[in-house]
Structure formats: structure tokens, C-alpha cells
Amino acid sequence: MTYNVLIVEDDPMVAMINEQYVRKNKNFNVSGSCRNGQEAIAFLEEHKVDLVILDVFMPFMDGVETLKKIREGKFNTEVIMVTAANDTATLENTMHLGVIDYLIKPFAYERFQVALEKFAAHASALKEANVLDQNSVDNIISNTKKLSPKDYPKGIQEKTLNLILSCLECKKGWTTGDCIAETVGLSSVTIRHYMNYLVQEGQVTESINYETGGRPSMLYTLKKG
Incomplete structure (x- = not known):
């Protein structure tokens, strides 16, 4: 299965690097790139996106506010935060809003791929869970089959x-x-x-x-x- 990704980053160079990293994984496709949160919300209203790679510091609407809008709008998408912010308050806020991973700039290519694979494992577990029982719930939460x-x-x-x-x-x-x-x-x-x-x-x-x-x-x- 191929997952559609939206990159939200105001720095053109970083956005280009993120796009290259996504395209190196055959299971992911870049659907679009936006410079700020306002553009991102407008894009999500018109396109189906499985995963958003979201920066924190952006003009007009920052990443945390954008993440809140994504949740309020009930868009069926997961979010990976990519940011230079290394303070615990930002991390805590985004974790409460359900990000699937949090990458601090500068990050290694391998760590970026780990984040993509974490999302893919989570999405696959959700798709395979036709009937929920405790094992399938544990599977979804941990992204993989949970052992005792x-x-x-x-x-x-x-x-x-x-x-x-x-x-x-x-x-x-x-x-x-x-x-x-x-x-x-x-x-x-x-x-x-x-x-x-x-x-x-x-x-x-x-x-x-x-x-x-x-x-x-x-x-x-x-x-x-």
C-alpha cells in the first residue's frame, strides 16, 4: 500500500530534504507541500492525506495550532512533528494531540525513515483489526503484535x-x-x-x-x- 504524505515546512531547503527522504521509501508518496498551517488546512480540505510531516515554527499559523485545527477538523490523518524546538512543553502539547512521532532538527535520514515505518506499522495494525479484542487493541497501540x-x-x-x-x-x-x-x-x-x-x-x-x-x-x- 502507498501512503499519501503532506509536507508542511516554511523553509524551502528543509521541505525539499523532507520530500527527498519521503520519496526514498517506496511505500510513501508526496501529495503536496505547504509553507504554513493555513495552506495545510486548505490542502487537507481538498485532498486525502494519510500522513502530515509538520513543522512547529511557521508564519500565520504555527505547527501546534495547525495540529489543533487538524484534530478539530477530524481529518483522517496522522502527524509527525519535525521541529527545532527541543523544549518539553512543545513536546508535551503535541503528544497530547496525538502525534505519532517527534523529530528534532537536525535529524538523520535513518531516524526519519524510522518515523515513517512507525506510522506504516500503526496504519497496518489498524487495517488488519477487523474485530476488536484485547490483543488487537494492544497490537494497534504498540504498532506491532504485543507479547507478554x-x-x-x-x-x-x-x-x-x-x-x-x-x-x-x-x-x-x-x-x-x-x-x-x-x-x-x-x-x-x-x-x-x-x-x-x-x-x-x-x-x-x-x-x-x-x-x-x-x-x-x-x-x-x-x-x-
Whole structure:
């Protein structure tokens, strides 16, 4: 399935980068690009959009106000915030309004793709849930099939695990634990703990890079097949 995306960004260069990032994912199509919230609401009134990539700081109507208008208008679309705002108040406001992810500029291409995949998993779970029961509700909320806590060892959380796996899928090759940590916003110690688990489970292959000019580093990639 292909999802239609609207990019709302007043900086032409950032808007172009966001558009390029979206187009690199075969499951997404850019339906349009708007310079402010007023244009975005007008566009949504005329076009079906599955996902809005929404900046916070814009003229005429900022991203938070635009998000409120989207919810008030009951537009059937999800929203990913993309912003330079790193204050907790903005994050809290947008989370209360139901954003599916929140990206802080400057963000890595891989982290952007993780956000797209998070939306796709959520949309797919909703589509597959013909009859709601507790399992299907858990599936929708967590974006993937939820396992009971006993299925994971201590210190392994399902949402974090899925975020790391999505990151590895975007890398499409060998990568370091530090690179994963920077992309998903977790500590290197936490990533090492999760990678050890994934290697033990046979989902990830590890190797040692001796050509660092210093201390060797571990490399990871998703196991094929």
C-alpha cells in the first residue's frame, strides 16, 4: 500500500530534504507541500492525506495550532512533528494531540525513515483489526503484535526493540552500536544490551572492525533470511 504524505515546512531547503527522504521509501508518496498551517488546512480540505510531516515554527499559523485545527477538523490523518524546538512543553502539547512521532532538527535520514515505518506499522495494525479484542487493541497501540512481558528478559522493552530493529532495516548494511544509539536517541550501553539480545535470538549478526586505528568496534547487521 502507498501512503499519501503532506509536507508542511516554511523553509524551502528543509521541505525539499523532507520530500527527498519521503520519496526514498517506496511505500510513501508526496501529495503536496505547504509553507504554513493555513495552506495545510486548505490542502487537507481538498485532498486525502494519510500522513502530515509538520513543522512547529511557521508564519500565520504555527505547527501546534495547525495540529489543533487538524484534530478539530477530524481529518483522517496522522502527524509527525519535525521541529527545532527541543523544549518539553512543545513536546508535551503535541503528544497530547496525538502525534505519532517527534523529530528534532537536525535529524538523520535513518531516524526519519524510522518515523515513517512507525506510522506504516500503526496504519497496518489498524487495517488488519477487523474485530476488536484485547490483543488487537494492544497490537494497534504498540504498532506491532504485543507479547507478554515474560517473553522478554529483564531490561528488554518491546517498543525499544522494535525501534532498534526499524533502525537496522533502514541502515541496509553493517553499522556500529554508536551509530544506532545516535539515530534512535539511546545510550550506547543500552544499545549494547539490546544488540546482545538480538544476536542471541539470531536476528542480528555481529562482527568486529579492527580497522578503526584504535580500539576495535562491534559491527551489526540484520541477519538475512
